[in-house]
Amino acid sequence: MLRLFGLLALMWTLAVPSFAQEMPADTRAATGGAQNLEDIMRRQEGAKIDDSFRSDLTGDPDVAAATTDQLGTLGGASDPDLWRALRYNAADITTQVRTPAATTLMQDGGMSWLSFREGPMLKIAVYLLGGTLLLLTFFYLIRGRLRIHGEKTGRTIVRFKAFERFGHWLLASSFIVLGITGLISLFGRKVLIPAFGHETFSFLAVMSKWVHNNISWAFMVALVIIFFAWVVHNLPDRTDLRWLARAGGLFGGEHPPAKKFNAGQKLIFWSVIVLGGSISLSGLSLLFPFEINLFGHTFSTLNSWGLPNLFGLNDLPYPLSPQEEMQFAQLWHSIVSLVLTAIIFAHIYLGSVGMEGAFDAMGKGEVEEQWAREHHSIWAQEVLDEPANSKENT
Amino acid sequence: MKSFLMALVALIVISISANLVLQKIDLSSSNASTSFGNVRISD
Numbered sequence: 001m002l003r004l005f006g007l008l009a010l011m012w013t014l015a016v017p018s019f020a021q022e023m024p025a026d027t028r029a030a031t032g033g034a035q036n037l038e039d040i041m042r043r044q045e046g047a048k049i050d051d052s053f054r055s056d057l058t059g060d061p062d063v064a065a066a067t068t069d070q071l072g073t074l075g076g077a078s079d080p081d082l083w084r085a086l087r088y089n090a091a092d093i094t095t096q097v098r099t100p101a102a103t104t105l106m107q108d109g110g111m112s113w114l115s116f117r118e119g120p121m122l123k124i125a126v127y128l129l130g131g132t133l134l135l136l137t138f139f140y141l142i143r144g145r146l147r148i149h150g151e152k153t154g155r156t157i158v159r160f161k162a163f164e165r166f167g168h169w170l171l172a173s174s175f176i177v178l179g180i181t182g183l184i185s186l187f188g189r190k191v192l193i194p195a196f197g198h199e200t201f202s203f204l205a206v207m208s209k210w211v212h213n214n215i216s217w218a219f220m221v222a223l224v225i226i227f228f229a230w231v232v233h234n235l236p237d238r239t240d241l242r243w244l245a246r247a248g249g250l251f252g253g254e255h256p257p258a259k260k261f262n263a264g265q266k267l268i269f270w271s272v273i274v275l276g277g278s279i280s281l282s283g284l285s286l287l288f289p290f291e292i293n294l295f296g297h298t299f300s301t302l303n304s305w306g307l308p309n310l311f312g313l314n315d316l317p318y319p320l321s322p323q324e325e326m327q328f329a330q331l332w333h334s335i336v337s338l339v340l341t342a343i344i345f346a347h348i349y350l351g352s353v354g355m356e357g358a359f360d361a362m363g364k365g366e367v368e369e370q371w372a373r374e375h376h377s378i379w380a381q382e383v384l385d386e387p388a389n390s391k392e393n394t
Numbered sequence: 395m396k397s398f399l400m401a402l403v404a405l406i407v408i409s410i411s412a413n414l415v416l417q418k419i420d421l422s423s424s425n426a427s428t429s430f431g432n433v434r435i436s437d
Contacts, residue, residue: 162397169401177405214409221408222401288421363395 018140028053057356058085089321100290101322109317113327121331122190125183127340132342136349143250148371156366157383164229165365171222171272174215179341181208181215184332199275213287220280227273233260234269260379268347275340282333286326295328297318 028036033053040051048097059077067394077085086105093103141225160168184192185208193201240263242256248264256262261269300307301318308316320328351358357371372380 092400116399166401166404170404171400173401173405203429210411210413213414218405218408247429365397 027345029228031056042068044131044308048133054084055090057081058088058090084321103322104321107321107322107323109244109321109327111304113324113331114306117186118190121334125186126334127203128342129345132345136345136354140349145353146350148356148368149374150370153369156360156364157369157380158365158374159361159372162363162365164226165362167222168224168362170218171226171276174219174222175276175344177215178212179218179337182334182337186214215284216280216287219276222277223273223280226269230261230269231273234266234371236263236266239263240266241299255374255377257377258375260378262376264350268343271340271343275336276341279333280337282336283328285329286333286387289326290322293320293322293325295325295332 018089028034029326030036035051035054038170039049039051059075059081060077082091086093089104089107091105093104141392170312174192184204188201192204196204239257241261243263244260246256249264261388281292282294285294296319300318303315303318308314317324351362356366360371369380369384372383
């Protein structure tokens with residue numbers, strides 16, 4: 001009998017968890033309107049939760065109790081209501097601080113921005129820049145330096161005038177300094193502080209910020225110069241399709257005909273103009289905080305077109321708090337800059353160690369006639385048709 | 395080479411000038427998060 005009783009007790013003990021599992025899911029009502037197990041589980045999974053049960057519960061002045069009643073002095077809002085209103089940026093805040101973001105006391109976006117900036121963003125930077133350098137190294141090891149195939153003539157022709165080279169070098173030098181100082185800022189907390197300590201990084205960070213902020217103007221001036229100097233030569237045409245179809249003769253065979261700029265160079269040009277322009281715009285937004293808000297309006301427009309839904313995504317966040325505008329501007333600025341840096345790595349490679357005779361174009365402004373005939377045959381012929389443009393190399 | 399050196403000189407001149415101009419017209423990013431000039435202490 002005792003054994004039977006023990007057996008029954010054991011069965012009951014084992015059965016209780018299964019009963020619990022079969023119980024209906026925790027409902028909002030069961031928690032008195034507060035968050036429930038489902039909310040917690042979804043949050044742990046990193047999924048989006050509908051927290052309107054909290055964000056909307058910020059007190060309603062229309063149903064405010066009389067001042068003689070309980071809570072009446074708070075105008076119908078309890079202290080938790082007030083804190084929820086602050087938490088969801090719904091409180092009517094008055095402050096003496098006259099800055100745009102002063103009335104946002106809490107904003108969630110800050111945490112996801114911080115965790116993205118300290119984690120995935122750094123990985124993107126390492127994989128993108130490191131991967132590009134590795135690819136270029138492999139390419140160099142496999143293909144070697146692209147030589148001038150024909151016999152050199154000893155004659156040179158003018159490729160770029162002094163003003164064009166000035167614009168190029170202004171853009172290049174400012175971009176390199178901006179890239180280095182930008183990476184110092186990006187990798188400061190995670191890499192440079194652990195490596196060199198707070199004192200050293202403090203000096204480095206202050207210097208980087210000053211340099212980055214002020215050299216940016218030289219970059220923008222140079223961007224305008226090279227746009228107007230070269231846009232005419234970079235308009236796409238039929239020769240580009242033939243050039244692209246043969247990958248520019250990169251993997252053997254003759255170089256396809258090209259004008260002053262081949263399709264590859266045109267892609268570099270438009271990458272610099274479009275991505276550089278975008279970096280400049282987001283940079284200005286960061287340079288003058290809260291004055292140029294680029295993302296809230298863009299997100300709202302994209303949502304109205306239903307674009308995020310087309311890709312199976314939720315609507316993009318809107319409206320954005322002033323701080324969130326800055327956070328999105330920072331992420332955009334960094335990612336686009338990293339993409340452009342990877343492209344420029346390839347440009348620097350081909351313009352220096354990767355191709356014989358290429359550096360002279362920007363170094364001296366003149367190129368070997370045979371180089372011009374091989375890489376830019378149409379342009380070379382046009383230039384050589386005017387005899388004054390070719391001269392003996394001394 | 396001359397163009398490169400000219401570009402470096404321009405880079406330095408533009409950067410320093412930009413900083414001076416922004417300071418002169420009192421446009422500083424730190425003003426967006428501080429309000430030394432705007433705090434009312436009289437009322």
